[in-house]
Amino acid sequence: xxxxxxxxxxxxxxxxxxxxxxxxxxxxxxxxxxxxxxxxxxxxxxxxxxxxxxxxxxxxxxxxxxxxxxxxxxxxxxxxxxxxxxxxxxxxxxxxxxxxxxxxxxxxxxxxxx
Amino acid sequence: xxxxxxxxxxxxxxxxxxxxxxxxxxxxxxxxxxxxxxxxxxxxxxxxxxxxxxxxxxxxxxxxxxxxxxxxxxxxxxxxxxxxxxxxxxxxxxxxxxxxxxxxxxxxxxx
Numbered sequence: 001x002x003x004x005x006x007x008x009x010x011x012x013x014x015x016x017x018x019x020x021x022x023x024x025x026x027x028x029x030x031x032x033x034x035x036x037x038x039x040x041x042x043x044x045x046x047x048x049x050x051x052x053x054x055x056x057x058x059x060x061x062x063x064x065x066x067x068x069x070x071x072x073x074x075x076x077x078x079x080x081x082x083x084x085x086x087x088x089x090x091x092x093x094x095x096x097x098x099x100x101x102x103x104x105x106x107x108x109x110x111x112x113x114x
Numbered sequence: 115x116x117x118x119x120x121x122x123x124x125x126x127x128x129x130x131x132x133x134x135x136x137x138x139x140x141x142x143x144x145x146x147x148x149x150x151x152x153x154x155x156x157x158x159x160x161x162x163x164x165x166x167x168x169x170x171x172x173x174x175x176x177x178x179x180x181x182x183x184x185x186x187x188x189x190x191x192x193x194x195x196x197x198x199x200x201x202x203x204x205x206x207x208x209x210x211x212x213x214x215x216x217x218x219x220x221x222x223x224x225x
Contacts, residue, residue, distance in 0.1 A: 004157070035215075042118070042203055042215030043158070056212055091157055102148075103213070105157025 002026065004106035006092050012112045018080035021109045025074070025094030031055075033103065034067055034077050035091040043091055049075065082113045117141050118206050120216035128224050133191040135219050137204035140185065144206040148213070149178060149189045152201045161202075162189070194223045 005024040013019050025032050030051050035043035046065065047057040051072040060067070064083070069075040079086055089110045093103040119138045127133045135149075145166040150158035164171040164178045164187070171178050177190045191198055201220045205213045 040217065042120075042205075042217045044215070045212050048212070058212075093157070102160045102163070103150075103158075105159070107155065107157050 004092055004094055004104055006090075006106035006109050008109055009107065010110050010112075012114065013082055015084055015113050016081040018078065019082055019111060020079075021077045021090050021092075021111075023075045023077070023092030023106060025092070026096075026104055029094035029096050029104070030072070031095045031097075032069055032075050033093040033095075034075070035093065035105075036088045037091055037108070038088045046077070046090075079111075082111075084113050087111055087113045116217075117144075118204060118214045118216040120202075120204060120219050122219050123217070124220040124222070126222045126224060127194050129196055130193045133189075133194045133198065133221055133223070135189040135191075135202050135204075135221065137187045137189075137216055138185060139187075139206050139214075141206070141208070141214075142185065143208045144214075145209060146207050147178070147180060147187050148205045149176075150203045150205065150215075151198075152203065152218070158203055191221075194221075196223045196225050199223050 032049045034046040037043045046060045047067045048055040049069040052069045067077045089108040091108045093105045095103050148163040149161040151161045152158040162173050162176050180187045199222050201218045203215050203218045205215045207213045
């Protein structure tokens with residue numbers, strides 16, 4: 001079974017530029033999550049989708065971050081414009097049943113904002 | 115605010131001995147807890163979970179203990195192996211909704 005796929009693995013941009021990350025969850029997983037992990041901290045949930053609907057985006061900085069999950073499968077997370085403090089690893093995860101907590105994470109996309 | 119705390123950033127143990135990783139939480143509504151393991155350059159992988167109706171859950175060498183009155187959980191690894199060297203995150207949620215992660219404990223098992 002293929003795991004959660006993310007791209008790109010690494011991205012370096014200047015502040016005020018934009019960036020997009022892509023995620024393809026495990027086939028059949030209805031729930032998809034985007035987490036932000038800043039160095040030395042635990043993952044923080046940005047947005048949670050159930051199929052193509054948003055379940056929780058309370059911690060998503062909506063003035064600069066956006067995410068979509070068209071057709072309830074793969075998802076894109078966009079940052080525009082980027083700030084220095086957005087430097088982090090962006091982790092995508094999926095789960096079959098949202099309440100079990102067994103999240104399957106991708107390898108992450110490491111963003112450096114200069 | 116940090117609702118889930120792992121106060122020990124790192125831990126070293128000898129191979130074959132017990133590793134005990136600790137986690138404290140502040141929200142008494144949390145009813146589901148998990149441990150994840152993370153190797154460098156990889157995403158976290160699920161290790162073991164426990165619901166608040168239990169105080170212990172065991173899976174092979176891994177046991178999680180939950181003390182609700184103290185708002186504390188711990189992960190015991192017995193015996194520890196060099197392959198267990200990784201960063202361990204605890205996470206907590208209310209009925210499986212948003213999971214709050216701790217800051218992680220880096221475990222080193224010395225051969």
